[in-house]
Amino acid sequence: MRLTIADLKKGEKGVITDSSSEDIPLKLLEMGCLPGNEVRLLQLAPFADPMYLNVNDSFLAIRKETASLIVIEKIDE
Amino acid sequence: MSKQLNVALIGNPNTGKTSVFNALTGLNQKVGNYPGITVDKKQGICKLSRGVKAHILDLPGTYSLNASSLDENVVIELLLNKNDKDYPDVAIIVSDVENLKRNLLLFTQIKDLKIPTILVINMSDLMIRKGITLDIKLLEEKFHTKIALVSTRKNSGITELKQLIESYKTISTESCLDTTSIDEDYFESLQKAFPNQDVYKLWLVITQDANFGKITRQELDVSKFKTKSNQELKRLQQKEAIKRYQFINAILKEGQTIDRSKATGLRSKLDRLLIHKVWGYVIFFLILLTIFQAIYDWATFPMDLIDTTFASLAGWVKDTFHGGGMVTDLVAEGIVSGIGGIVIFIPQIAFLFLFISILEESGYMSRVVFLMDRVMRRFGLSGKSLVPLISGTACAIPAVMATRNIENWKERLITILVVPFTTCSARLPVYLIIIALVIPEGSIIGLSYQALTLMALYLLGFGMAIFSAYILDRILKTKHKTFFVVEMPNYKLPLLKNVLITVIEKTKTFVFEAGKIILAISIILWVLASYGPGDKFNNAESYIETTTHQTSYERNDQIAAFKLEHSYIGIIGKTIEPLIKPLGYDWKVGIGLVASFAAREVFVGTLATIYSVGSASEGENIDTIKTKMANETYADGTKVFTLASGISLLLFYAFAMQCMSTLAIVKRETKSWKWPILQLIGMTAIAYICALIAFQFLK
Ligand SMILES: Nc1nc2c(ncn2[C@@H]2O[C@H](COP(=O)(O)OP(=O)(O)O)[C@@H](O)[C@H]2O)c(=O)[nH]1
Ligand SMILES: [Mg+2]
Numbered sequence: 001m002r003l004t005i006a007d008l009k010k011g012e013k014g015v016i017t018d019s020s021s022e023d024i025p026l027k028l029l030e031m032g033c034l035p036g037n038e039v040r041l042l043q044l045a046p047f048a049d050p051m052y053l054n055v056n057d058s059f060l061a062i063r064k065e066t067a068s069l070i071v072i073e074k075i076d077e
Numbered sequence: 078m079s080k081q082l083n084v085a086l087i088g089n090p091n092t093g094k095t096s097v098f099n100a101l102t103g104l105n106q107k108v109g110n111y112p113g114i115t116v117d118k119k120q121g122i123c124k125l126s127r128g129v130k131a132h133i134l135d136l137p138g139t140y141s142l143n144a145s146s147l148d149e150n151v152v153i154e155l156l157l158n159k160n161d162k163d164y165p166d167v168a169i170i171v172s173d174v175e176n177l178k179r180n181l182l183l184f185t186q187i188k189d190l191k192i193p194t195i196l197v198i199n200m201s202d203l204m205i206r207k208g209i210t211l212d213i214k215l216l217e218e219k220f221h222t223k224i225a226l227v228s229t230r231k232n233s234g235i236t237e238l239k240q241l242i243e244s245y246k247t248i249s250t251e252s253c254l255d256t257t258s259i260d261e262d263y264f265e266s267l268q269k270a271f272p273n274q275d276v277y278k279l280w281l282v283i284t285q286d287a288n289f290g291k292i293t294r295q296e297l298d299v300s301k302f303k304t305k306s307n308q309e310l311k312r313l314q315q316k317e318a319i320k321r322y323q324f325i326n327a328i329l330k331e332g333q334t335i336d337r338s339k340a341t342g343l344r345s346k347l348d349r350l351l352i353h354k355v356w357g358y359v360i361f362f363l364i365l366l367t368i369f370q371a372i373y374d375w376a377t378f379p380m381d382l383i384d385t386t387f388a389s390l391a392g393w394v395k396d397t398f399h400g401g402g403m404v405t406d407l408v409a410e411g412i413v414s415g416i417g418g419i420v421i422f423i424p425q426i427a428f429l430f431l432f433i434s435i436l437e438e439s440g441y442m443s444r445v446v447f448l449m450d451r452v453m454r455r456f457g458l459s460g461k462s463l464v465p466l467i468s469g470t471a472c473a474i475p476a477v478m479a480t481r482n483i484e485n486w487k488e489r490l491i492t493i494l495v496v497p498f499t500t501c502s503a504r505l506p507v508y509l510i511i512i513a514l515v516i517p518e519g520s521i522i523g524l525s526y527q528a529l530t531l532m533a534l535y536l537l538g539f540g541m542a543i544f545s546a547y548i549l550d551r552i553l554k555t556k557h558k559t560f561f562v563v564e565m566p567n568y569k570l571p572l573l574k575n576v577l578i579t580v581i582e583k584t585k586t587f588v589f590e591a592g593k594i595i596l597a598i599s600i601i602l603w604v605l606a607s608y609g610p611g612d613k614f615n616n617a618e619s620y621i622e623t624t625t626h627q628t629s630y631e632r633n634d635q636i637a638a639f640k641l642e643h644s645y646i647g648i649i650g651k652t653i654e655p656l657i658k659p660l661g662y663d664w665k666v667g668i669g670l671v672a673s674f675a676a677r678e679v680f681v682g683t684l685a686t687i688y689s690v691g692s693a694s695e696g697e698n699i700d701t702i703k704t705k706m707a708n709e710t711y712a713d714g715t716k717v718f719t720l721a722s723g724i725s726l727l728l729f730y731a732f733a734m735q736c737m738s739t740l741a742i743v744k745r746e747t748k749s750w751k752w753p754i755l756q757l758i759g760m761t762a763i764a765y766i767c768a769l770i771a772f773q774f775l776k
Contacts, residue, residue, distance in 0.1 A: 020315060022308050025560040029318050030141045030182055042345070046354050049451050050460075052565060056322075058179050059344075059565040061447045063454075066560065 005051065006068035008041040014072035015039070016055075021069040032056020033070055083163060084123075084131045084242055087152060087187060088171035089180050090138030091440075091566045093199040095119075096229035096575060097171050098135040101239070118151075125243045134163055140179075142186045142281060143314065145560075146484040153285060156190055157278060167193045167245035169238075174200050174209055175567065177333060181220075181325045182318070185253035188221070189277045193248040195223050195241050202228040208336030216332040221249040230572065253324060256280055259317050263305070284310055347568050351444050361445055365467065368432045372471050372502065376424040383424070387417030406607060407600070415599030418676055419592040422472060425502055426587050427580050429471045433464060433479070434579040438571035446563050456543050457550025459483055459561065462492040466542060469499030470535075473739040474591045475583060477746055485560065491549045493746060494756055497739050498542035498732065500535045503677040507730050508534055510681055514706055515723025530727075537731055541763075590745075591738040598675040598737055602646065606672075606686075609644035617643070641686055646671060660729065660765070661722030661772040663711065673735045680730075721775035725768040733764035 008014055019033050032055050033039070039055040049064040086094045102121030119135035136155070137148035144150040155161055156168075168187050172180030177198065188194050198211070217224050223241045227234035241248075256277040257264040267283075268276045305313075351357055394409040436442045442464065450460030458466075461483045468476035476496045483489040500508075508531060516527045613620060617640045621632065641647050650667035657667055665687045672683040681702070688705035709717040734740070740753040747753070 020312065022311055025145065025562060026143050026311070026314055027140055027145050027560070028562050029315050030143070031562065031564075032179060032322070034315070034319050034322065043348060043352060045352070045447055045451055047451055050447055050561065050563075052348075052352070052447060056179060057176055061443070061450075061561075061563040061565055063450070063561045066562075 003072055003074060004068045005039060005041070005053065005062075005070045005072055006064050008039075008051075008072070008074075010041055010044055013038060013040045013075045013077060015075055016070060016072050018071040019069075024066065024069050028060075028062065028066065031058050031060060038075070039070075039072065081130045081132050082166045082242075082245070083134070085134045085136055085155070085163070085165035085168050086171055087136050087168055087183065088138065088197075089140055089173070089176070089183065090564065092138070092171045092173040092176075092180060093227075093229055094135055094138065094171045096572060097169070097197060097199060097227065097235075097238075098133060099574060099578060100229045100232065100235050101131075101133055123239065123242075125239055129243060131242055132163075134165070139183065141183055143284060146482075148481070153281065156187070156192070157281060157285075165192060167195060167242060167248070169195045169197055169242070171197045171199055174198050174204055174211075175207055178322075178325055178329060181329075182321050184220070184222075185321050185324065188250075189252040189254060189256065191250045191252065191275070193245050193250055195225060195238070195245070195248065196220065197225050197227050197234075197238060199227045199229060201226045201234065202231045208338070210334045212332045216328065219328040219332065220253070221251040223248055252277070254317070254321055256317075259320060260313055263313070284314060344567060348444070348565075351441065352447055357444070357448050361448060364436070368429070368467065369470065371428045371432065372425050373505075376428050379424040380421055383417065383421050387413060387420070391417075403607075407603065410607075411600045411603035412596070415596040415603075415675075416592075418599060418679070419588060419595050422502070423584055423588065425471045426475055427584050429468055429475060430580045430583040431576065433468065434576045435571050438569065438575060440566040440568045443563055443565050447565065450561065450563075456546040457488065457491050457553075458543075458546050459485060459488040459492075460563070462488065462546075465492050465496050466499055466539070469496045469501060469542075472501050472503070472587070472591075473497045473499070473736065474742050475587055477739065477742045478583075478586070480746070487550075487553060490747065490752070491546050491553065493743055494549060494752065495542040495546045497734055497736065497756065497760065498538050498545065500538040500731070501677075501736075503736070504534075504730055506678045507673075507680045508727060510684075510703065510706075511718075511723050511726055511730075514703055514718050515720050534727060534731055541732060545759075545763075590742065594738040594741050595676055599679075602672055602675055602679075605646040605649070606641060606644050609640065609647065611643065614640055614643040638687055641668070659772070660768045661717075661719075661725045661776065663709075663717055665709075666717075666726070670729075670735075673730075674737050676738075677730065677735055719776075721772050724775060725772035728771050729764045729768040731764070732760055732767055734760035 003014070005014065016033060016035050016037050016039060018035060019029060024033070034056075037056045039053055041051060042054055042059070043052040045052075045061075050061045051064060051067050052059070052061050053067075054060075086098055088094045098119065098121060101123040121133045121135070123131040123133050125131055136152050139149040139152045142153050142156070144153050155163060156165075158164065170180070170184045170187060172184065184194065184196060196216075204210070211226070213224050213226060225234050225238040225241055227238060229235075257268070264276055264280070267279055268274075271279055351360060391409045391413045394413060395405060398405040398408075433442075436445070445463060446460035448460070449463050453460055453462055462480070465476040465479045468479050473496050476499070477493050480489050480492045480496075483492060512527050512530050516530050519526055521529075609615070617636050621636050621639055646668055647664075649671055650664040653667045653671070654662075654664040657670070662670070665684070668687060669680045669683045672679045684706065685702050688702055688709070706718050707716075711717060734757045740757060743753040743756060744750055
């Protein structure tokens with residue numbers, strides 16, 4: 001099954017495998033949402049949206065709809 | 078004339094550009110606007126040695142040269158246009174030592190424009206605590222640049238930075254990434270088509286067009302060279318970002334070490350509390366309460382002081398230049414009270430921006446955005462709309478200005494359009510007098526009816542704002558895609574200097590922007606009220622009978638009221654009477670409505686004149702107007718102010734767009750008359766209909 005950032009649970013970590021969807025804002029790519037980078041879900045707002053992430057040493061909040069476009073592989077710790 | 082060189086401060090948001098700017102220029106700065114758009118342009122002068130002056134420009138924060146908001150677009154437009162008078166001789170990239178990797182992306186892009194570039198690594202005071210060490214020599218060499226390790230908080234590194242600026246000619250302009258390596262076929266053919274142009278610049282112009290719409294000042298026509306779809310361009314941009322990070326990571330691996338165990342848990346500890354599903358909202362609510370307390374309670378003291386000062390100033394002008402006739406009256410009643418009407422808002426605006434800038438500086442504001450985004454989105458707003466909506470309770474003007482950092486145009490527009498529904502402080506005096514007049518005094522479970530009514534009006538304003546946002550969200554169509562990326566910055570103790578400069582700057586903008594309109598309208602209204610056609614206005618004295626048991630004050634008040642009735646504004650009031658009659662108002666209230674266009678609180682003063690209590694002494698003034706209004710009847714003996722007409726008037730003031738200054742600011746921020754006109758018509762129609770229904774139903 002295709003896993004995305006939106007499937008992460010609080011505290012879980014993954015590594016980005018694909019972020020080439022046209023609907024991902026370029027800004028997000030430039031902040032480091034690029035293949036190969038690790039991403040950790042730090043916290044969720046009520047209704048799991050927006051999502052608070054740590055990626056590429058940056059701390060960002062993005063909406064769930066965007067998060068569901070960024071494909072990852074889960075890393076178990 | 079001494080030599081001057083242009084310096085541009087560029088960097089990600091929150092890296093300390095403004096702090097560096099303040100450190101370089103002190104109070105030697107001014108804020109203007111970029112022509113045609115509404116992004117603040119901060120400029121200042123920094124004195125270097127030997128009479129050299131550096132002209133410093135603080136550019137809006139940007140994550141890259143690919144603009145995604147108006148603010149960011151300013152940066153790219155400037156850097157693509159060598160003929161711009163602000164085009165930098167040297168660029169300073171301000172970066173945050175904790176986030177060097179991401180900050181360097183922008184740095185490599187600027188380097189590739191072949192502009193001499195200095196890298197400021199700011200917040201060096203945090204290095205020890207965060208376990209960061211840097212090999213500056215190596216970084217300078219690999220990035221072909223000069224580095225200043227700065228802490229604006231500890232005031233270190235600024236002298237070194239000034240020296241680097243002075244010797245900018247020695248800085249290498251070698252680029253970081255060979256653009257062609259992204260896609261050789263494409264870029265080689267691009268270069269062939271424009272042999273005299275720099276290929277990276279060409280690339281920026283092409284993608285800028287694709288990202289953000291027209292570059293207005295572009296010198297190149299690349300439209301013939303659109304051989305790739307937007308999807309393909311996006312792929313290349315992603316590839317470019319990957320390549321840049323590869324370059325940066327390789328260097329940082331050698332030049333930077335981070336001891337992760339040192340990273341203190343302040344962020345996660347505070348986050349656990351401040352964006353907690355319950356406590357997060359409780360804390361935010363308490364902060365809001367404090368802000369309200371400041372605006373409506375603490376600010377009243379200086380406001381009363383300003384009020385009495387201007388009243389006595391107007392009196393002084395009248396007494397001192399007694400023989401001045403019309404000019405004296407214009408100065409005393411038009412200009413002095415007009416200026417007073419602006420100055421009176423300064424305490425509230427200053428308090429508001431004091432809080433907002435503390436919340437922003439500390440990093441808390443992003444947490445509020447995070448907490449509120451989901452709720453606000455349902456109504457077509459964004460988490461970022463909350464600050465404007467809160468600011469609106471002081472005044473809609475700074476609130477509209479505060480929408481600038483909402484990237485999404487549609488969300489920003491909706492925020493601007495609905496903000497004037499929130500209960501601004503100019504409505505308060507109107508509410509207070511009408512509530513006192515028509516709402517009975519009793520109380521229910523310890524809460525007075527009058528206080529409850531006031532609270533209901535606040536909720537009503539806020540509710541109407543949200544409701545109309547919801548409607549507008551359905552109606553408005555835009556081609557802009559929604560996106561939402563919010564950086565969650567580190568928590569910081571706000572720098573007092575930065576906070577104060579923001580407060581002063583915003584207050585100044587308000588005073589001058591709104592001030593000139595309020596002043597102009599006050600003067601127009603004064604003229605309309607001071608002149609009238611025909612004998613009744615000009616010989617009012619002979620129409621008023623003298624009765625024996627009357628003091629001269631009472632007689633003067635009566636004459637003033639008679640004159641006002643027959644002045645131009647009185648005529649306007651009578652002309653609109655048929656229109657407002659169904660709402661339960663007579664022509665006297667009509668005059669008050671017209672006068673409210675200067676600022677709503679003028680309503681009270683105007684009524685004071687109409688009900689001829691103009692010269693009643695300060696303290697009893699409100700009570701006297703109240704009594705007069707309460708006794709006011711129509712010809713057939715029915716009362717003018719009843720529960721029905723009072724509620725109708727409250728609703729009218731709650732919803733109607735009566736503030737010219739707000740309309741002017743909306744025009745400026747949306748760059749079109751379309752939106753302010755829509756606001757004027759839409760809001761006033763809603764107000765009219767609600768007031769009509771209320772009156773007809775309650776009467
Ligand atoms: N610890 C520390 N904080 C700083 C320093 N310089 C700026 N800041 C803080 O960083 C935040 C952002 O600063 P600001 O100048 O507004 O950044 P801008 O958004 O780039 O203009 C503020 O909270 C500043 O107080 C510094 O040298 N050390
Ligand atoms: Mg700034």
